Amino acid sequence: MLNLAVMLEDAAGTTPGRVAIVSGEHQLTYRQLNAMAGQVANLLVSRGITKGDKVALSCPNVEWFPAVYYGILKAGAVVVPLNVLLKSSEIAYHLTDADAKAYFCFEGGTELPLGREGWAAFGDTDGCEHFFLMTSGEAADNAAPSPEGAETIANALAGQPSTFDTVVTEPGDSAVILYTSGTTGRPKGAELTHANMTFNALTGHRLFGEVEHDVHLISLPLFHSFAQTVQMNVGLASGSTLVLMPRFDARGALTLMEHLEVTFFAGVPTMYWALLNEDVADMDLSVATKNLRIAVSGGAALPVEIHRKFTKTCGLPIREGYGLSETSPLATFSPLGVQARPGSIGRPVWGVEINLVAPDWTPVEPGQTGEIAVRGHNVMKGYYRRPEATAEVMRDGWLRTGDLASRDEDGWLYIVDRTKDMIIRGGFNVYPREIEEVLLSHPAVSLAAVVGVPHDSHGEEIKAYIVRAPGADITEDTLIAWARSTMAGYKYPRHVEFRDALPMNATGKILKRELRLAGAAAGSQ
Template sequence: MTNLATLLEDSVAKYGDRDAIVLGDTRLTYAAVDQFANMCANLLVERGIKPGDKVALTCPNLPFFSIVYYGILKAGATVVPLNVLLKGREVAYHLDDADVKAYFCFEGTPDLPMAKAGHEGFTATEGCEHFFVITADLGAASPIEGTETMAGAMLTQSPEFTSVATDDADTAVILYTSGTTGQPKGAELTHSNMLSNALSGADLFNADAEHPDTYLCVLPLFHSFGQTVIQNGAFAYGGTVVMLPRFEAEPALQLMAREKVTFFAGVPTMYWGLLGVLDDSGVDVQDLAANLRVAVSGGAALPVEVHKEFERRFGVTILEGYGLSETSPVASFSVYGEPVRVGSIGPAIPGVQMKLIKDDWSDSEPGEIGEIAIKGPNVMKGYHGRPEATAEAIHDGWFRTGDLARVDEDGWYYIVDRSKDMIIRGGYNVYPREVEETLLTHPDVSLCAVIGVPHDSHGEEIKAVVIRNPGAGVTEAELVAWAKEQMAAYKYPRIVEFRDSLPMTSTGKILKRELS
């Protein structure tokens, strides 16, 4: 059986008394996580969820995420993790597009009321039949009248469950990604995709079940990086996942010291943040360095100075890697134990092939910059409900990434440019077309182009260049405030510039390279 839930179940059999998840003073053993996941699976089966059905999950880095995630898998259903920052309209789109049958949503906080937005999306969806609010206090009532809590529904269930047998090609997880155009698309990742990538990733860093790592989980678990490299990678070898629901540099350092963290994975802005508060944090850097074994970075290019300074202060070389939601995600990584090549995303991981191609799918010439294509057990089976988009992205088993790179004589890759239009803000992928289409629903907006502009801490900031309708009076501040209400926090433009015209090609396409 290749059910991804075997990662948890195998570790329960071997290391049931080990700490699997730590959150503050709460420590859950592998046995406890498994029992709670079994209760969740029993709940889903009781409510009529069948193998292959889609179940959505909105939850920050809390133990509930892993419990529900593995519970869904145990029931033979497919997990659809959703970004915790999505607004009601966006949630509704994802629930509809994925044909979701049940939805678990964390109650959120006063400044980020996830359950409210989630319920707005749920009520706008016809096919989703069950809505469960995850409350931090298991004895609390639902904050939304007329809805039930996960705890109230689940804790009466049996802690015993026999996981549904799944095939290699069955979909385990649907991760949403936009590519560079149109609405978000759901990448269908199979049990085999996710299982092989979790095991390969752990092997890359010399994971040892007899001397398990302690992982600091600051990457969001709804994202493929945190899900595979941290959660699934740790569970594959009986490691401990120390959760931090929201990244803040100083609390992260203090948690690393308290829990003797040996494995840290983050996006470049997180490393930048840690270095910025290191001297004033009150944490003994030597103790941190003595514990830290592995540091990995992905999601965006790591600045050379950050790379060098981290190695100087911690004595650990940051390993850079590369991947996409469509590749489960890990496709390449710098090699643990080998001299670092600053700026490189490393060679393809074992079992995975990478090459550079031209627009027509033919191989690039040696020494030529080309588009990265990936083939292997990590490549998705396709975009949910989008056969044409799948056919455009995958040819003869090769997935084209849209990212341009060069490769050296040893097979180490170097990203030259990201996908043509994609913006990476603080490690989050932002797709201009989606933002543009939302802005165009404003009555005062006639035409717009969304671009990324350099930003000291976020890497890139989102800027909208807008042509107003004749006589329209919306101001920059008003349009930003409106956009904030319509889009997730990482998507909406903080900068708006009004122009009378936009540069165009002869065929009417906007020349974004001429905007700044």
Template sequence: MTLNLATLLEDSARRHPGRDAVVLGATRLTYAQLDAAANQVAALLAAHGVQPGDKVALSCPNLPQFPVVYYGILKAGAVVVPLNVLLKGREVAYHLADSQAKAYVCFEGTADLPMGAEGHAGFEQTPGCEHFFLITADPAAASPIDGVRTLGQALAEQPATFATVGTSETDTAVILYTSGTTGQPKGAELSHANLMFNALTCNRLFGSLATAHERHLITLPLFHSFGSTVQMNAGISVASTLVLLPRFQADQAVELLQREKITFFAGVPTMYWGLLGALHDGVDVAEIARNMRVAVSGGASLPVEIIKQFKERFGVQILEGYGLSETSPVATFSDPERDPRPGSIGVPIWGVEVKLIDPDWKTIEGTDEVGEIAIRGHNIMKGYYNRPEATAEVTRDGWFRTGDLARRDADGFYYIVDRAKDMVIRGGFNVYPREVEEVLLTHPAVSLVAVVGVPHEVHGEEVKAFVIRGGEITEDELIAWCKQNMAAYKYPRIVEFVESLPMTATGKILKRELAGR
């Protein structure tokens, strides 16, 4: 069977050639233009000897060039290796070598984020990577790096037509590197079928198939599976207009929600927190609410308090899903046929099974018992690239173990309790930081919080809360309030007020950094 993920773009370009596909500021690319530009990238790669199955790395923020290059690589039958835009030269070299990339396309970056210089330094350290193309903000600009061709120069010579390579459904389409918050990053190999099924299943869940024209605001980085599958691939498959925001800034996001009549927003919890904080008097909240149809959260558990506030302001229930790079990513989602349950990650998506297991892979059957989430279905990766031992550690009989702890209620809805490695063990009692965070967020003086375990001579670990204040309160007052509202073994004995919390490029709070403070 022949299946190539790039057909999502080709089909929409055939049906809606004149519709805006990608928008960034004054730049607007139609579906016909996006498809033609992707054909030029495919022709360029083929002209430089890139064969079907070869790996091509891509470092690019949310710019129109991201989908252009992404689908161009797929059209050539090659494998996309999207890289985190924050990587330094040494880290880029690791990813290029580990994925055995044959070519690398990298954005030039900015003075604050010199991606081009770091990317080229990494390329220079990787003998097996043969070609480097620099994306410039202005396609006609000269290369700022001596001896390096810009993508704009290289594409000018290429035709706008290309016969897409017929890949198999089991061929690898994308290698997504896990964030590396534990150990060295590993590349999850995702097939064309993995990603195609996930994108089409998203559209079933969101009701996008029945909507005349969806308009997405994409603030999630496209190099991450959440942004690339749930918004880019799913959106392009139904000819949505993708409005790009290269870096999440709440005030800019709110302005775009209003100006571009956005119907679909997806984000991680810190983005929703930011949006609510940016609703000043000049914002027409009623206009935003009139257009917004779908709000989706993932990447981390969304505090119930934020769900409540968002519904009050915008009239939209945030729908929560759950998944990982290794699961393409979506594995569970709010059941579209039943009322959403705030705090729940929903039920397994179509074609996917979920169960809870103990450390020995034994199934946990009981209602509300805590176990590790295991997943089986069309969304499970082929494996970690060139890492059979690491793959064997997390897979058995088609099941993938996630490292996330959850419980299941009597109706089959799942609730994340915590990452297995984030759990705090205080005096022999299990403390789930998420549960403590949920309680803290109900206090009017708490704006955002992260709870971690810190070493303690007597109890093994002590519970500590890092808090961004939203009002006046002292550390002692907050600890006293926690003592009144939580069991004795759970409440944080240590509170530290901070101006900000360390986050990944995708907006997840880096608890590992906090635990070291």
């Protein structure tokens, strides 16, 4: 017997009166959150949902997400969290691909018309039999009228008992299906077991240090593996208070950190960049972050310059980790108790092995760059109903990640770049991250993204998309000349485009695919 729902149930048994969730003006104790999850489980069972059935969830960071998530697990079903920015046709694809039998969807009003999109998708899906519409707090007051025929969560849960005997599941049973972003082809569902998710949460709890009580600010979307494991599951396993922020903005995050005495923050690099940006220059970061005991970065390689600035401003080093949906996600981490190494994603976490391999799966020589391959308790079963896609990335328990890295003599790993982001210019391999690190050291550069664009003779040429630092008026020619004097001749960008902002996905990761498409649309240089 192993069920991920134990994360919540144990905390509800040991600290029932402690605040588990802060969502706007609403608070839930562990007892109340567990009771809500129990009602959801009873509802699902009453509608014929059985062990192993898939139940989809579209919900921003509000109290309904953990309540429904753990309720699905209690019922022995499999949680399928969906990106809240998906449109109806995309939702319908996910519901069909996952064989979802039920769908919980949040209605957020005009700013997030998710309920309408979800209801339209539900109508286009044959196998999904139950649709539950959720609202919360202020969103409930501002939400559009429920689509005709949709069942509201309030009506569905009315009369459902709050106690529930969790369905017996085994370690190898599926707990969660997390869909990849679909950067190559249509999104695929990474099928993760109760053992994958439980061990990853407990490993994180051990890594982050056991304290009497943490307060997590969760501004990363909970549908993503980063926030889901590193903050929600780890936080509940440790009896922490989770402060839910539906949409990240730097000023709001700093205000919550200060007023609610937040001790744990996790973000992607662009979030740390935003915290250091001119938009919050009137706020004292050292005061707002004074209660932070740990700051975690993941989701993309953290630029050394951002790490340096944050440490200098806040007096706290950022602990960088690495993983992906297919690894639950924690695979490496920069451990507490030792000096942080800016630029490094740390070492493999407990129970996980890392190899750096060549395209034929053979390990590369020490000191050489290779593709990260992961083996351990965190690696997925495979892609749901996609044995061919699974076979492409998995062999003998090892998972190829698509990320290139090097390793120092102490075993610390350093991301070089994504294999798909590497630029081949005139036969030379060029790694965009290396160029971005150099560009970010220029005082006029606030944010940088480097991609390859088509070139008639070189195959690819190097282009940098730049957000200027506040007040900077540097020109394209000036920045290119500086880069040329700083980098090898085959590395420096020949083209620079200044933008007010760079495209990002829901987790704050820069969308280089869009930038590459923009460069390709401009034609060969």
